[in-house]
Amino acid sequence: MIEIENVSKHFVSRDRDRVAALTNVSLSIRRNEFVCLVGPSGCGKSTLLRLVGGLLPVSQGRVLIDGRPVAEPRAETGIVFQSPTLLPWACVLDNVLFPLKMMKRVTTDSSVRAKRLLKLVGLEGFEGKYPRELSGGMQMRAGICRALVHDPDLLLMDEPFAALDALTREELTLELMRLWREQPKTVLFVTHSIPESVMLADRVVVLSPRPGRVADIVPVEVPRPRRFGMEGLDEFQRPASRIRELIFGTGRSAVH
Amino acid sequence: MAAIAGLFLVWEAACQSFAVPAYLIPAPSAIWKETSALPANVAWHTLVTAKTVLLGFIVSVLVSLPLAVLLTSSPVVAAAIYPLLVLTQAIPKVALAPILVVVLGTSELPRVVVTFLVAFFPLVLSIASGLVSVPPELIELGRACRANRATELWRIRLPYAVPFIFSGLKAAIALAVVGAVVAEFVNADAGLGYLIQTSTAFFKVQLAWGALIILSIMGIVLFQIVVAIERIFFPWSPGIDKPPL
Numbered sequence: 001m002i003e004i005e006n007v008s009k010h011f012v013s014r015d016r017d018r019v020a021a022l023t024n025v026s027l028s029i030r031r032n033e034f035v036c037l038v039g040p041s042g043c044g045k046s047t048l049l050r051l052v053g054g055l056l057p058v059s060q061g062r063v064l065i066d067g068r069p070v071a072e073p074r075a076e077t078g079i080v081f082q083s084p085t086l087l088p089w090a091c092v093l094d095n096v097l098f099p100l101k102m103m104k105r106v107t108t109d110s111s112v113r114a115k116r117l118l119k120l121v122g123l124e125g126f127e128g129k130y131p132r133e134l135s136g137g138m139q140m141r142a143g144i145c146r147a148l149v150h151d152p153d154l155l156l157m158d159e160p161f162a163a164l165d166a167l168t169r170e171e172l173t174l175e176l177m178r179l180w181r182e183q184p185k186t187v188l189f190v191t192h193s194i195p196e197s198v199m200l201a202d203r204v205v206v207l208s209p210r211p212g213r214v215a216d217i218v219p220v221e222v223p224r225p226r227r228f229g230m231e232g233l234d235e236f237q238r239p240a241s242r243i244r245e246l247i248f249g250t251g252r253s254a255v256h
Numbered sequence: 257m258a259a260i261a262g263l264f265l266v267w268e269a270a271c272q273s274f275a276v277p278a279y280l281i282p283a284p285s286a287i288w289k290e291t292s293a294l295p296a297n298v299a300w301h302t303l304v305t306a307k308t309v310l311l312g313f314i315v316s317v318l319v320s321l322p323l324a325v326l327l328t329s330s331p332v333v334a335a336a337i338y339p340l341l342v343l344t345q346a347i348p349k350v351a352l353a354p355i356l357v358v359v360l361g362t363s364e365l366p367r368v369v370v371t372f373l374v375a376f377f378p379l380v381l382s383i384a385s386g387l388v389s390v391p392p393e394l395i396e397l398g399r400a401c402r403a404n405r406a407t408e409l410w411r412i413r414l415p416y417a418v419p420f421i422f423s424g425l426k427a428a429i430a431l432a433v434v435g436a437v438v439a440e441f442v443n444a445d446a447g448l449g450y451l452i453q454t455s456t457a458f459f460k461v462q463l464a465w466g467a468l469i470i471l472s473i474m475g476i477v478l479f480q481i482v483v484a485i486e487r488i489f490f491p492w493s494p495g496i497d498k499p500p501l
Contacts, residue, residue, distance in 0.1 A: 055400060081396065089415045102411065
């Protein structure tokens with residue numbers, strides 16, 4: 001579904017230096033596949049996500065979705081940011097409906113759909129609340145509903161759980177896997193947590209430090225449905241230590 | 257409120273016990289007696305000033321909003337407009353007022369213009385800083401939802417700027433009272449500023465003090481109206497400078 005062909009991206013810094021963020025990244029993602037992008041901070045994983053989302057233009061190469069080059073944000077892409085980025089002036093329901101309003105696609109059953117999504121993530125009864133009345137985890141749940149409300153076929157997630165506490169994080173990881181099973185879609189998920197990437201992904205794309213290149217693509221064969229407690233499985237450990245090796249080198253993976 | 261009442265009590269007691277001459281600082285009771293002697297007259301002056309204040313304030317809002325949008329729309333436009341804005345602030349308004357009367361005539365117009373010139377600058381600045389302080393992630397969200405610049409302004413930037421706009425409105429309404437009185441000092445045949453000038457000229461000091469107190473009350477009431485509008489219509493706004501009143 002997504003073809004990333006020899007993509008490079010550089011930024012021009014304030015002192016007019018060219019800073020390369022990504023060089024010659026090629027990657028192909030199948031429909032309804034769950035792919036995680038892992039790498040040390042500053043390796044350009046968020047940049048790659050934004051290139052796929054059409055929020056940034058590529059410097060070289062091309063990104064194709066369903067055969068069409070991405071030039072601007074697609075209507076069928078949903079994005080979840082690192083912080084919930086809810087509008088403080090709108091209630092939860094209006095926040096979830098926001099993409100539909102912006103794209104003038106509100107129909108009579110829009111709010112029914114939004115409410116069903118909110119119920120799915122356990123936010124039933126919070127439709128009329130304002131973001132500041134919600135906990136961080138609840139805000140992130142609302143943010144995920146917002147990304148799903150227009151029924152996208154591609155979901156881009158930029159370290160969505162990074163700012164949450166460990167318990168909420170596990171909870172949301174499970175919920176995300178359940179949502180994905182019930183409403184399959186292609187997911188590109190950026191994280192800097194190796195266990196999180198192995199828990200979620202069909203394949204983990206490991207990026208090397210700046211400028212980011214694809215170090216390797218690690219398939220994960222942990223059986224689904226997955227749950228916490230599976231970290232001890234061999235199918236979990238093997239890709240996890242492989243990813244660790246790719247990021248830190250072989251020396252570090254032996255340390256426990 | 258209790259503090260203000262206490263202030264008046266101490267003031268009254270001090271004037272009585274030290275026998276302060278009325279032309280220096282009149283006692284509150286004397287001020288009240290003199291000011292309430294001609295209620296219709298004082299009310300008329302109050303209404304005239306209130307009208308100038310409100311007109312100047314409304315013009316400030318109507319000018320400041322589009323001006324702030326323009327200022328934040330592009331660096332080129334900002335570079336062109338900003339020096340002019342600073343120039344309007346560098347001119348002493350008290351000095352400008354008589355010149356404006358010559359240019360614009362002895363009508364209400366120069367008073368409204370002076371009020372506007374005194375009040376609008378902080379409003380423009382706070383609206384502009386509200387418009388540019390939208391977190392980049394919200395702007396990205398707008399772009400991901402395929403918003404054009406107009407929708408982005410209307411759906412994201414302006415609502416985000418509401419607390420900033422209100423902080424500017426609070427400064428502007430307080431300054432509008434100042435502006436109106438300055439204008440009335442220079443050119444008016446009615447209004448509380450005019451009343452202060454004429455009554456001091458005739459040594460009716462109590463009446464001048466009465467007008468001064470009415471002006472202060474007007475300032476407080478108008479300020480509180482702005483605060484109330486923010487609380488009622490924008491309850492989500494944190495009220496970044498909520499007063500303890």
